[in-house]
Amino acid sequence: MIRTRNLSKSYSTGRGKVQAISDVSLFVDTGMTLTVMGKSGSGKTTLLNCIGGIERPDTGSVECFGVDIHALSNRDLSLFQRRNAGFVFQAGNLLSYLTVSENIAFPLVLNAIPNKEKDRRVLELLEKIELSDAARAMPNELSGGEAQRVAFARAIAHCPKMLLADEPTASLDTETGKNLVGLMFALGKEEKCTIIISTHDQEIIKLSYKSLDIRDGKVKGPENE
Amino acid sequence: MPFTFWIKTAGLFLVRSRRSTTVLILMVFSAVATLIFLASLAIGINDAMIRNSVSLFSGHISGFNLPSTISRKSLFTDGVSNVLMRIPTQGILSHSGNLAMVTLIAVDPVEEKKSSAIWKKILQGRYLEPGKKEIFLSKPVAEQLNIEPGDNIGFSPDPDLPPVELAVAGIYNTGMYQLDRGIAFCQISAVPAKAAEWNAAIFLNDGADKDLILAGYHKAYLKDSLFKTWSDLMPDLKQLIDLNYISMSIVMVLVFGVVSLGIACAFSIFILKNLREYGIMKAMGVTPSETLLLIFSEVILLNLAALFIGIIGGIAAVSVFQRTGIDLSAYTSHNQYFIVSGVVFPRLTTYSVWLAPCLALVFSIFSAIWPAVLVIRKNTSQILRSI
Numbered sequence: 001m002i003r004t005r006n007l008s009k010s011y012s013t014g015r016g017k018v019q020a021i022s023d024v025s026l027f028v029d030t031g032m033t034l035t036v037m038g039k040s041g042s043g044k045t046t047l048l049n050c051i052g053g054i055e056r057p058d059t060g061s062v063e064c065f066g067v068d069i070h071a072l073s074n075r076d077l078s079l080f081q082r083r084n085a086g087f088v089f090q091a092g093n094l095l096s097y098l099t100v101s102e103n104i105a106f107p108l109v110l111n112a113i114p115n116k117e118k119d120r121r122v123l124e125l126l127e128k129i130e131l132s133d134a135a136r137a138m139p140n141e142l143s144g145g146e147a148q149r150v151a152f153a154r155a156i157a158h159c160p161k162m163l164l165a166d167e168p169t170a171s172l173d174t175e176t177g178k179n180l181v182g183l184m185f186a187l188g189k190e191e192k193c194t195i196i197i198s199t200h201d202q203e204i205i206k207l208s209y210k211s212l213d214i215r216d217g218k219v220k221g222p223e224n225e
Numbered sequence: 226m227p228f229t230f231w232i233k234t235a236g237l238f239l240v241r242s243r244r245s246t247t248v249l250i251l252m253v254f255s256a257v258a259t260l261i262f263l264a265s266l267a268i269g270i271n272d273a274m275i276r277n278s279v280s281l282f283s284g285h286i287s288g289f290n291l292p293s294t295i296s297r298k299s300l301f302t303d304g305v306s307n308v309l310m311r312i313p314t315q316g317i318l319s320h321s322g323n324l325a326m327v328t329l330i331a332v333d334p335v336e337e338k339k340s341s342a343i344w345k346k347i348l349q350g351r352y353l354e355p356g357k358k359e360i361f362l363s364k365p366v367a368e369q370l371n372i373e374p375g376d377n378i379g380f381s382p383d384p385d386l387p388p389v390e391l392a393v394a395g396i397y398n399t400g401m402y403q404l405d406r407g408i409a410f411c412q413i414s415a416v417p418a419k420a421a422e423w424n425a426a427i428f429l430n431d432g433a434d435k436d437l438i439l440a441g442y443h444k445a446y447l448k449d450s451l452f453k454t455w456s457d458l459m460p461d462l463k464q465l466i467d468l469n470y471i472s473m474s475i476v477m478v479l480v481f482g483v484v485s486l487g488i489a490c491a492f493s494i495f496i497l498k499n500l501r502e503y504g505i506m507k508a509m510g511v512t513p514s515e516t517l518l519l520i521f522s523e524v525i526l527l528n529l530a531a532l533f534i535g536i537i538g539g540i541a542a543v544s545v546f547q548r549t550g551i552d553l554s555a556y557t558s559h560n561q562y563f564i565v566s567g568v569v570f571p572r573l574t575t576y577s578v579w580l581a582p583c584l585a586l587v588f589s590i591f592s593a594i595w596p597a598v599l600v601i602r603k604n605t606s607q608i609l610r611s612i
């Protein structure tokens with residue numbers, strides 16, 4: 001279960017103070033999916049970053065599976081993320097000096113998964129994302145869609161409780177994007193992962209269990225508690 | 226989290242960013258190899274000054290007024306290559322009315338030729354030959370007596386005795402006051418031995434510890450005699466050599482300071498170019514200390530590779546010139562510390578091999594601190610947004 005309470009974050013920029021998100025409270029039950037939609041600049045990235053602990057909010061709290069993550073120290077937050085979170089960003093997710101399988105194995109090594117188990121899991125995921133033949137490829141040898149599939153496989157490799165994907169399909173064509181999100185939702189369900197995806201693609205919203213609308217940093221959808 | 230995983234990852238980062246790794250390695254390599262060579266050259270110059278100064282006449286250790294109970298043989302201890310026996314006699318040289326007060330030093334010409342170099346400073350004639358009643362004297366003395374090689378002159382150690390007749394074998398000039406004024410040489414049996422005391426010029430093997438050998442002599446002969454090393458007898462040379470070491474070290478630190486600015490920039494770019502990688506890792510839950518471990522592993526691995534080939538390169542360059550020597554005669558001909566030969570042989574020592582690599586490692590690690598701190602302080606959202 002992921003719950004945010006009165007989450008606000010502002011930035012001081014060249015344009016003055018920008019309220020990226022304000023007073024966002026939301027709730028996603030364990031194993032469920034949520035899509036966050038809104039136009040560019042509405043605060044989607046900021047919201048996901050705050051939920052995943054990549055960014056600290058100014059006020060408000062984020063509770064992930066019973067842990068108030070912004071009450072944790074930086075180090076403990078890192079350890080929490082390594083165990084419980086998986087991220088997929090818009091593009092350029094992969095560590096460019098590691099091969100596809102080394103990328104997928106990375107969170108497994110971080111979580112001290114034994115070698116044998118790790119190798120098995122990497123093979124399994126490569127099969128699921130249909131890239132078994134690309135195990136030793138370098139990221140710059142992949143197409144955009146393939147790279148996003150690898151990023152997704154890496155994000156769920158260690159069976160995290162939550163998967164956060166910030167416009168994972170933005171750099172892909174509609175068809176490829178839809179396939180990727182379909183895969184994410186299907187595998188997410190299989191792995192009992194709670195998924196939050198931000199997007200502005202209507203097709204993707206239809207695939208999701210529930211969605212919410214964000215405008216100028218404020219949540220408009222029915223999920224706002 | 227296994228330490229080895231980070232080292233391995235650092236290795237992969239380096240190997241797979243081939244071009245920048247190569248450029249950085251070349252930079253560190255050339256700096257290190259050059260400085261190893263320069264340090265070895267400085268050592269070689271010091272060696273040459275010592276070699277020139279001691280080999281001309283005095284040896285590494287000089288023994289004064291040794292009683293005849295101390296034999297030449299007994300001074301051959303570990304590390305001693307030769308001991309030259311010299312018996313001084315005061316007296317007057319005379320030639321057709323001209324007189325000169327000298328210390329006539331009786332030597333063994335064969336042994337002298339093996340170790341000392343005064344016979345190389347001949348102007349006219351030749352050096353002493355064993356068994357002949359000859360004299361070898363300096364240019365000032367020859368001028369005073371107005372003689373040439375082949376002339377016969379008289380030497381009287383005692384005004385009451387008739388002079389001993391000696392043929393002039395050769396005339397030398399060292400340019401050093403102590404060796405050119407009031408000194409002449411003959412071979413041991415040419416004049417009747419008068420003095421019961423002798424002087425020793427003790428020559429050591431390369432790398433032998435003069436102070437250790439001196440301590441041995443002092444322990445054995447303290448009461449009877451006086452031994453001194455070249456550094457006691459030539460404090461000016463000693464200071465010059467110390468000065469050379471110090472200025473070389475300062476130059477190395479300064480050169481490295483400047484070079485390291487370049488290296489520091491390169492390292493910063495090298496680290497910051499991978500900013501995105503570190504940002505992504507951070508999002509995956511890599512802690513700041515692990516990030517630091519990774520960055521410093523990269524820097525240290527890269528340095529070890531560069532230092533390794535740098536040391537090999539430096540040693541290779543030194544060994545080439547160690548064999549052939551570098552002829553600096555054109556710059557040393559008027560210098561009393563290069564009196565015998567201006568050829569310098571660079572030499573590797575612990576100091577010359579390790580100073581540059583140690584400096585390189587320290588400077589590189591220091592230069593990685595700023596970018597590393599920048600990486601761990603920048604938060605992931607900023608990193609991801611900025612690229």
Ligand SMILES: Nc1ncnc2c1ncn2[C@@H]1O[C@H](COP(=O)(O)OP(=O)(O)OP(=O)(O)O)[C@@H](O)[C@H]1O
Pocket residue numbers: 011012013018019020038039040041042043044045046047606607610
């Ligand atoms: N680090 C930052 N510094 C300054 N301003 C920021 C920063 N991050 C976000 N903002 C501002 O906050 C607002 C929300 O940004 P955010 O990136 O969350 O929007 P978004 O919905 O993800 O947009 P997009 O769809 O274009 O990715 C924007 O006005 C943006 O300019």
Ligand SMILES: [Mg+2]
Pocket residue numbers: 044045046166167
């Ligand atoms: Mg965004």
